Amino acid sequence: MSQNYSFQHFTVQFPAEYPYVAHVEINRPDKMNAFFEAMWLEMKQVFEKLSEDSNVRAIVLSGAGKAFTAGLDVKAASSGPLFSENDLDPARAATIMRRHIAEFQDCITAVERCEKPVIVAMHGFALGLAIDLSTAADIRICSRDVKFAVKEVDIGLAADIGTLSRLPKVVGNYGWVKEIALTARVFGAEEALRVGFVNSVHEDRQATINAGLKLASLTASKSPVAVQGTKEILNWSRDHSVQDGLRYTGVWNSAALQTKDVSAALLSGLQKRTPTFEKL
Amino acid sequence: MSQNYSFQHFTVQFPAEYPYVAHVEINRPDKMNAFFEAMWLEMKQVFEKLSEDSNVRAIVLSGAGKAFTAGLDVKAASSGPLFSENDLDPARAATIMRRHIAEFQDCITAVERCEKPVIVAMHGFALGLAIDLSTAADIRICSRDVKFAVKEVDIGLAADIGTLSRLPKVVGNYGWVKEIALTARVFGAEEALRVGFVNSVHEDRQATINAGLKLASLTASKSPVAVQGTKEILNWSRDHSVQDGLRYTGVWNSAALQTKDVSAALLSGLQKRTPTFEKL
Amino acid sequence: MSQNYSFQHFTVQFPAEYPYVAHVEINRPDKMNAFFEAMWLEMKQVFEKLSEDSNVRAIVLSGAGKAFTAGLDVKAASSGPLFSENDLDPARAATIMRRHIAEFQDCITAVERCEKPVIVAMHGFALGLAIDLSTAADIRICSRDVKFAVKEVDIGLAADIGTLSRLPKVVGNYGWVKEIALTARVFGAEEALRVGFVNSVHEDRQATINAGLKLASLTASKSPVAVQGTKEILNWSRDHSVQDGLRYTGVWNSAALQTKDVSAALLSGLQKRTPTFEKL
Amino acid sequence: MSQNYSFQHFTVQFPAEYPYVAHVEINRPDKMNAFFEAMWLEMKQVFEKLSEDSNVRAIVLSGAGKAFTAGLDVKAASSGPLFSENDLDPARAATIMRRHIAEFQDCITAVERCEKPVIVAMHGFALGLAIDLSTAADIRICSRDVKFAVKEVDIGLAADIGTLSRLPKVVGNYGWVKEIALTARVFGAEEALRVGFVNSVHEDRQATINAGLKLASLTASKSPVAVQGTKEILNWSRDHSVQDGLRYTGVWNSAALQTKDVSAALLSGLQKRTPTFEKL
Amino acid sequence: MSQNYSFQHFTVQFPAEYPYVAHVEINRPDKMNAFFEAMWLEMKQVFEKLSEDSNVRAIVLSGAGKAFTAGLDVKAASSGPLFSENDLDPARAATIMRRHIAEFQDCITAVERCEKPVIVAMHGFALGLAIDLSTAADIRICSRDVKFAVKEVDIGLAADIGTLSRLPKVVGNYGWVKEIALTARVFGAEEALRVGFVNSVHEDRQATINAGLKLASLTASKSPVAVQGTKEILNWSRDHSVQDGLRYTGVWNSAALQTKDVSAALLSGLQKRTPTFEKL
Amino acid sequence: MSQNYSFQHFTVQFPAEYPYVAHVEINRPDKMNAFFEAMWLEMKQVFEKLSEDSNVRAIVLSGAGKAFTAGLDVKAASSGPLFSENDLDPARAATIMRRHIAEFQDCITAVERCEKPVIVAMHGFALGLAIDLSTAADIRICSRDVKFAVKEVDIGLAADIGTLSRLPKVVGNYGWVKEIALTARVFGAEEALRVGFVNSVHEDRQATINAGLKLASLTASKSPVAVQGTKEILNWSRDHSVQDGLRYTGVWNSAALQTKDVSAALLSGLQKRTPTFEKL
Structure with missing residues (x-):
């Protein structure tokens, strides 16, 4: 690579x-x-x-x-x-x-x-x-x-x-x-x-x-959907009021939560396995 | 209660x-x-x-x-x-x-x-x-x-x-x-x-x-007018510029300072008593 | 004085x-x-x-x-x-x-x-x-x-x-x-x-x-152009987003960089001398 | 109803x-x-x-x-x-x-x-x-x-x-x-x-x-996904800078564009039919 | 004068x-x-x-x-x-x-x-x-x-x-x-x-x-409390979001509504008289 | 060209x-x-x-x-x-x-x-x-x-x-x-x-x-320093409060006013000539 x-x-x-x-x-x-x-x-x-x-x-x-x-x-x-x-x-x-x-x-x-x-x-x-x-x-x-x-x-x-x-x-x-x-x-x-x-x-x-x-x-090793969303929302929140931060987060996560990573992470948690996530 | x-x-x-x-x-x-x-x-x-x-x-x-x-x-x-x-x-x-x-x-x-x-x-x-x-x-x-x-x-x-x-x-x-x-x-x-x-x-x-x-x-134990104003102004200031914070504070206190709590607090201070404040 | x-x-x-x-x-x-x-x-x-x-x-x-x-x-x-x-x-x-x-x-x-x-x-x-x-x-x-x-x-x-x-x-x-x-x-x-x-x-x-x-x-002892610009830009940045901070800084320095203090400071650095700066 | x-x-x-x-x-x-x-x-x-x-x-x-x-x-x-x-x-x-x-x-x-x-x-x-x-x-x-x-x-x-x-x-x-x-x-x-x-x-x-x-x-009669997004983004933009408006719009549409309404609307347009859209 | x-x-x-x-x-x-x-x-x-x-x-x-x-x-x-x-x-x-x-x-x-x-x-x-x-x-x-x-x-x-x-x-x-x-x-x-x-x-x-x-x-000829508040709130609102405008207005009026001008204006209205207002 | x-x-x-x-x-x-x-x-x-x-x-x-x-x-x-x-x-x-x-x-x-x-x-x-x-x-x-x-x-x-x-x-x-x-x-x-x-x-x-x-x-035909500054300041002001607009303008013009275009424009005005301005 x-x-x-x-x-x-x-x-x-x-x-x-x-x-x-x-x-x-x-x-x-x-x-x-x-x-x-x-x-x-x-x-x-x-x-x-x-x-x-x-x-x-x-x-x-x-x-x-x-x-x-x-x-x-x-x-x-x-x-x-x-x-x-x-x-x-x-x-x-x-x-x-x-x-x-x-x-x-x-x-x-x-x-x-x-x-x-x-x-x-x-x-x-x-x-x-x-x-x-x-x-x-x-x-x-x-x-x-x-x-x-x-x-x-x-x-x-x-x-x-x-x-x-x-x-x-x-x-x-x-x-x-x-x-x-x-x-x-x-x-x-x-x-x-x-x-x-x-x-x-x-x-x-x-x-x-x-x-x-x-x-x-x-x-x-974490879900890239979760990690990249976390970085983005933290950076946005730094420059905005808490209310604007919350609203942006809600809109962001309305798409991001529709990922298979959530169930993959939950299932791995229950099974004590390391989850794998699709590329992003 | x-x-x-x-x-x-x-x-x-x-x-x-x-x-x-x-x-x-x-x-x-x-x-x-x-x-x-x-x-x-x-x-x-x-x-x-x-x-x-x-x-x-x-x-x-x-x-x-x-x-x-x-x-x-x-x-x-x-x-x-x-x-x-x-x-x-x-x-x-x-x-x-x-x-x-x-x-x-x-x-x-x-x-x-x-x-x-x-x-x-x-x-x-x-x-x-x-x-x-x-x-x-x-x-x-x-x-x-x-x-x-x-x-x-x-x-x-x-x-x-x-x-x-x-x-x-x-x-x-x-x-x-x-x-x-x-x-x-x-x-x-x-x-x-x-x-x-x-x-x-x-x-x-x-x-x-x-x-x-x-x-x-x-x-x-403090004046509830003072305490609740302090919470509100601190939260407002977190999300605004210093100038906007100062102006909001001035408007807030233009009403809040018209409380009997100020004289009650001052008098108690002089008399070394614990002040009591009306309900809010 | x-x-x-x-x-x-x-x-x-x-x-x-x-x-x-x-x-x-x-x-x-x-x-x-x-x-x-x-x-x-x-x-x-x-x-x-x-x-x-x-x-x-x-x-x-x-x-x-x-x-x-x-x-x-x-x-x-x-x-x-x-x-x-x-x-x-x-x-x-x-x-x-x-x-x-x-x-x-x-x-x-x-x-x-x-x-x-x-x-x-x-x-x-x-x-x-x-x-x-x-x-x-x-x-x-x-x-x-x-x-x-x-x-x-x-x-x-x-x-x-x-x-x-x-x-x-x-x-x-x-x-x-x-x-x-x-x-x-x-x-x-x-x-x-x-x-x-x-x-x-x-x-x-x-x-x-x-x-x-x-x-x-x-x-x-530092360049007053540099010091006063630093104070101003830090205060501005406190109350603005990073992007607004960067843009304000760029406009500010477009004038401030045209000072003789930069060459004075650089030269003094090379010559291990203490620089002197014109009044501001 | x-x-x-x-x-x-x-x-x-x-x-x-x-x-x-x-x-x-x-x-x-x-x-x-x-x-x-x-x-x-x-x-x-x-x-x-x-x-x-x-x-x-x-x-x-x-x-x-x-x-x-x-x-x-x-x-x-x-x-x-x-x-x-x-x-x-x-x-x-x-x-x-x-x-x-x-x-x-x-x-x-x-x-x-x-x-x-x-x-x-x-x-x-x-x-x-x-x-x-x-x-x-x-x-x-x-x-x-x-x-x-x-x-x-x-x-x-x-x-x-x-x-x-x-x-x-x-x-x-x-x-x-x-x-x-x-x-x-x-x-x-x-x-x-x-x-x-x-x-x-x-x-x-x-x-x-x-x-x-x-x-x-x-x-x-239009796609409710499109219409409701339009209202929301216009209201957000009224209260924010153009850059913040554009970014919010991009995040909003990253989910909203994944609707079947787009193809429904396009197809109806080609077929000169009135489109119908699922409930929202 | x-x-x-x-x-x-x-x-x-x-x-x-x-x-x-x-x-x-x-x-x-x-x-x-x-x-x-x-x-x-x-x-x-x-x-x-x-x-x-x-x-x-x-x-x-x-x-x-x-x-x-x-x-x-x-x-x-x-x-x-x-x-x-x-x-x-x-x-x-x-x-x-x-x-x-x-x-x-x-x-x-x-x-x-x-x-x-x-x-x-x-x-x-x-x-x-x-x-x-x-x-x-x-x-x-x-x-x-x-x-x-x-x-x-x-x-x-x-x-x-x-x-x-x-x-x-x-x-x-x-x-x-x-x-x-x-x-x-x-x-x-x-x-x-x-x-x-x-x-x-x-x-x-x-x-x-x-x-x-x-x-x-x-x-x-109107209440000076009302008129001066109106000017101030309009100017504030021009530079702020609607939510910030509403909040500032509420704080402003929490004092301003405690004026005698309101009853003076209402009473004059009922009596078809021109109200007079105290100085401000 | x-x-x-x-x-x-x-x-x-x-x-x-x-x-x-x-x-x-x-x-x-x-x-x-x-x-x-x-x-x-x-x-x-x-x-x-x-x-x-x-x-x-x-x-x-x-x-x-x-x-x-x-x-x-x-x-x-x-x-x-x-x-x-x-x-x-x-x-x-x-x-x-x-x-x-x-x-x-x-x-x-x-x-x-x-x-x-x-x-x-x-x-x-x-x-x-x-x-x-x-x-x-x-x-x-x-x-x-x-x-x-x-x-x-x-x-x-x-x-x-x-x-x-x-x-x-x-x-x-x-x-x-x-x-x-x-x-x-x-x-x-x-x-x-x-x-x-x-x-x-x-x-x-x-x-x-x-x-x-x-x-x-x-x-x-106008001074490019003046024209380009005008565009920039108008765009900035659209997205900022009047106070932030004024301050940005002051900083911008602290450099822009140091142009020869001002005297060129003034002189041409007096002489009823069309001014010419250096490239920008």
Whole structure:
């Protein structure tokens, strides 16, 4: 299967021991997995493909080498539209930037839009874009050694590809979010666990990835109708009132409950068997 | 008074030592308090009655027997509209389900709509519907032995009577909510306390109920105008912007401040007496 | 500079060792810094002035004497519109109150609207209005001895100048917020830290203020374009969906990225120098 | 069938020549169909029953006698909670009123919630409550002689059971809505047609009812899956952004498109036959 | 009374024959009432004062001389912050502009915030700012000769003080709004009447003002509790869902219904007398 | 230039006499321009390209042959996912449909997202999808002979690619929208003009296209910074409260006002010259 998933900056694997689980790895280890434009455009493709691949029910995202990602490749960016010298007036320059930011945001949002749960396994450096990216995922875990930072104010800008919109909805400690974002200070695994930014901390990179794969495998063993509905409804509810959440849920489930998975799950439960579910 | 509160599946008591406090208990202990349709319809009646009863200022909800509630009575449900064989086309079946879910949601929401604070005291098993129900309440406490789970994905469905809309607004750790909802794994009292799902943990069922009654009694000793306004405004604010929250509060209090309770409370404060407040 | 900042109930200082940092102190120590109307009207002026003062990049707010603030000066308030005897019908009285509350709320909101980050350093008593005020700020820290309470229900009213709208968005433990607001019970520094109401706890009043100044100084050392954009976008995102947050961010940064601060920051980073930024 | 529909203040008929159409008539002609509490409570029952009756696909609502309805029966209301003398303080009185208004609003909203299209056919006087009621319906038509007025300011109150929330979304002329609501002036059929408050004007009461029945019959001849989905999605879209409207529509139709009605409709179209659809 | 209302750029009169009506006139006739900064700052003061003046129940706004207003005084504006040469980088210049626009918008919004109904009587030229201003009012009327235009694109900018946010909610013809705003073409009284931008058209300036005063007088003769509640609830409902509108209305009226105006109005109705209402 | 715009189902022309105007034509005249999947996917490409093409400032969309478009090619659709026989359970079928509808909606929304104003010139038949498509545009005009219908209920489904979400926000006559959508009845040019669905009516297809080109040309002669900002802000304001609209506008214009177009426009105005603006 993996032959269809050959990308330039990402490896996508399907570990035999974890059925229905895809393992995506950012693969630019010599540059600490720093991102440039071609990478985020490709990442969008990766997650759009996984989103509709009926062989995939959960995804782990990690980084190759010493870091999850050191963030934006500033050197590469400095030759991009944000920094290029031109003689556009500021209004016209703003149009170019708005388009650029919108496209960049959309690539990050591809992770959120992906219909399957995404678990991010972080280690080493996880700076700037790493936070934007991980808050678009469903679950975050990390290794003991990780160094996190909402780094953007250190390079003179407000984070604009997701952190400022999503982090306050991921972590229920708004004062901490403000401090972290206004000072760009580094924080570690223990602090991340305490404030709820990550779900668990693991020994090292490999242990983190293994924990991610195991967790992915657990959710992948459930009905995909139930799991994908759960992700979608939780994301919708985050952005809507409780009443709108309930109504959307009712409409969603009016179709989703008409699945054979319910009886399959119930029967397996009674028979103490592991249920199997049709592809979705 | 309690003679007016005789229900089939719930007991409602008014402990003499806790004035203005009602104690509601789910009362189907031989089935682990598992819910079937008649129960949630009745529960709605219970809370609508308490909501307008001027003798009641705070409510504790607990479960009789070994469990708070094991959730939906799957056996009973399997003869209901969600599982019945019929020859309706999927669009028509969806209409039946939508109506059914909406009615079910409305019964759970009766706890949230109840004008008086509701404290849920949980022990033993608190699965599936238990989470939906408890997130519609104001405060959750539990015994040391409790076993919680957002169980729905294990029976092939996305939770649809409140958990997915309310839990992320109750607990400020979105990654944890995702994990719990996507894996259906069991979690205990300590974890529930750590993430803020419960306010406190107690020795056993009776100690939990006692703690609930005491907490209820404390809030019941305050001005009911102040307490009921506080519940309402907090619930409104959860679903609206800060500006809309402030404006709604101003309009609400333009009437509520015209109460004698303010001077009663102030005077009692000066005189070191316990104030008494007129019924509401 | 400080000569322009002479107020009656507040002192405003610019500590030489912390460039671009303003230190505002509530200055009615003989009355535990209890607020009456002239004080909140003046406070609004203070923060509106600081908001547009290009010499200021971060602000610390603390209280002189034994307390941050004991809250509303109930004695003074009891001669105000909320308690005055009159023969207005309740509808007309409600209009007076609505206007009064709206104006009062607006003074508290001046702290949130202030374009620069505001760090509140609390000690001693921080009751009622203290909570309203501190939740309108960006970061809260406190001394070990502090006594917090959402005191309003104890005087017969629902808190109406911000706590009920903002506290649930500051602290991700909704059950705790309900308990605290429905019972008016006192809580201390440790509990405040655990639930995320404060970012850190310090030895005493002076240590808290010092920590606040240091934190303010750290954020004041960053690009003011980046810092002020970060505050604004975080506040906007709190009240909007993620999609609306992303779009607003893109439009905001289409202008903000056209700053020299980005290259200044990058260059300083490469040269291991501390960058300096033009006034804003 | 109509034997199940015997009510005290409303007649419900099923005209043989208009299959699937119910005709509801307000039936208190000696009092110009003025409403008192028992009537609006009963009206809620009528529409909740029709909403789930699979023999009904469209509804016409009209008034018996000389008027559609002259509005609230002020005499009856003056003995109700809104006008009763009591010694409650204004805060407690406000609670009673809030409950009363909420219940009243809910009875009017039953018309909007009704899953089937509701066409209101108005003649004679259509004052106050008549406007609240008709804006909760889907389509309004009237006779040439009708006299409309948003009458509430004339009795000292802001309309509170729907007009002020719904009329501005029914009629796209906000200045006209303001004028009509702020002056309580009477307006007639022609003006109502011009501003879009009614869809058409007819000779007299009977002609209006006939036109309503014909229009109801036309929509009742279409697929009930399509028609009821259309009503629901239009109502949802009124209160949400276009993006939220599109997403809700997609989820709704993911079930609704799985109906046999689509092929039935297409086939009938090809064969120039009138399609028949299963009950819903 | 008018001695308290002496302003530099506005005249405020209280015509004896129209009790409780204030007539505000823009008074810079030699410049076609073109606005510069001091004028909009003063206008805010005028409407804030009228908003709380219990002698005023309705307001007419017109222009002295040949025009309602020709809009922004471009010459004056060109020496303001929007056009001044400076060496700020575009991010810093944007901050200046954002503050300037926000303040300008707030002055226009003072008309919307004013608790009393505002009727705008327009004649001659009503360009640019005239449209922004009039859409913040409640009712618009005009003379036969008036020339309207959303002029802003003709001077290279998108209208930013209200037209683009309010006009589509005033007029229910979105295509027309787009055309008018995208082309800046002039339109006249008849077209304005047809699309619902104005409520009525009158012979000339004086006839328009007279009609405005008469309409103001009519609404001023009603209960001020009812009228001011109606304005507020209509404005709230424009920006919220129907459900939020209903709830806000219920809370508002829980105080407002406790007015003596209801019985005064009812009694006067029975006695065929004109009611009088206490000040508000 | 047009060589870059060669598409299969659409022609794109740049009429020499209308600078900066693109004319897009649906080009499947032998099938009444009925749409199948490849067409809407291509249409998205067309508008995304035009959106960023700095030679284009306004767009006219029309249909080749006898009709604007007869809507969905039902025959082609019946072999698509919505109608294909399969053995998926209804939950799984719903997933396929949801994806399909979302993609289809996104292609229609490309017209709304296009940064340049889009004028739709309709003639002949404009059924079903034609309404969805035209409501995503900015301005609609038509020929005298046009036949419109929201046709979807006639084929057993609720319109799901935009009409139900956008039409009520285009036309301020909600009763008419309901009637049209619930009955699928045909309506003509005169009725469309009366309710505000179209801006103007023209003699025939060619006259309609000419009028569209002229209107496009007029807006294309204005500052593109001003015009594109106006479109964007109007679309944002449609979906947000007035306050959110004002704030977004302020942020948008903080960059947009820094354009040379303002002085270019002002100077040209003084010199009675036609201004020219740099590309955007």
